C-alpha cells in the first residue's frame with residue numbers, strides 16, 4: 001500500500017488530486033442526514049473531498065491485526081463468518097499488512113485542522129502534548145492494556161477506562177469488524193473537540209466514528225474499501241432512524257436521501 005494503485009507517477013498530491021478529479025465523479029454509497037459513506041480506496045477518494053473540522057480515524061497499523069483478529073474471532077467462536085469479510089481489493093485481513101504510506105497520512109491530516117489518529121504510536125507523527133489513552137481494563141491478558149490515539153490538540157493527556165476484552169465489554173455492543181472500536185470511545189473522542197461540526201474518517205471500518213457523530217447531530221464523511229463493512233455501517237446508522245422505507249437501494253448499493 002505504498003502508492004496509489006492505478007495512478008501513474010505524479011509529482012505531488014495536488015497533481016494526484018486533480019488527475020482523479022478529471023477522471024472520477026464521486027458516487028456516495030450512503031448519504032443520509034449529513035452522514036456520507038464512500039465505498040472505495042481512500043487514496044483515490046480523499047483528494048476529492050472537502051475539508052472537515054476533525055479527522056477522527058483508526059487506520060491500519062500495519063501489524064497484521066486484520067488476520068490476527070479474524071483468527072482470534074474464528075477460534076473463539078468456532079465459526080467462519082469472518083471469511084466473508086474480505087476487503088474488495090485485498091486478500092483476507094491484508095488491509096493491515098502494511099502501514100499507511102506517509103503521503104496518505106499527510107493528505108488526511110491536511111484535510112482537518114484538528115486530528116485524532118488511533119495507532120499514532122505506529123506512525124511518524126509530530127510530538128504531541130495530548131495523547132488520548134484508551135485503557136481497555138483487560139486485566140492480566142496477552143493483549144495490550146491500552147490503545148493510544150495521537151492528537152494535535154492543545155490540552156493535557158486524557159484517559160478513558162472502558163472494558164473491551166473479547167466477550168467482556170463495559171456495555172453490550174454488536175461486533176461487526178475485527179478491530180472495531182467501542183462507540184463510547186469514539187464518542188469520548190468527539191467530546192475532546194466540542195467545536196467540531198464536521199468529522200472525517202477515511203479508514204471507517206464498520207462506521208463507529210460515523211455512528212458517534214450522528215448521535216450528536218454532527219456531519220460526517222467515512223471512506224471504506226470493504227463493501228461488507230460499508231453495509232454494516234449503513235445498518236448501524238439506520239438503527240433508530242425513522243422512515244427507512246423511504247431509502248432507495250440501487251444496484252451499486254448506493255443509498256441516498
Ligand SMILES: C[S@@+](CC[C@H](N)C(=O)[O-])C[C@H]1O[C@@H](n2cnc3c(N)ncnc32)[C@H](O)[C@@H]1O
Pocket residue numbers: 040041042043058059060061087095177179180181182202203204205206207208209223224225226229
Ligand atoms: C482499523 S480498521 C477501522 C475499524 C473501525 N474503527 C471500526 O470501529 O469499525 C481500518 C479499516 O481501513 C480500511 N482500509 C484499509 N485501507 C484502505 C483504503 N486504502 N481505502 C479505504 N479503506 C481502507 C480497512 O478495510 C479497515 O476496515
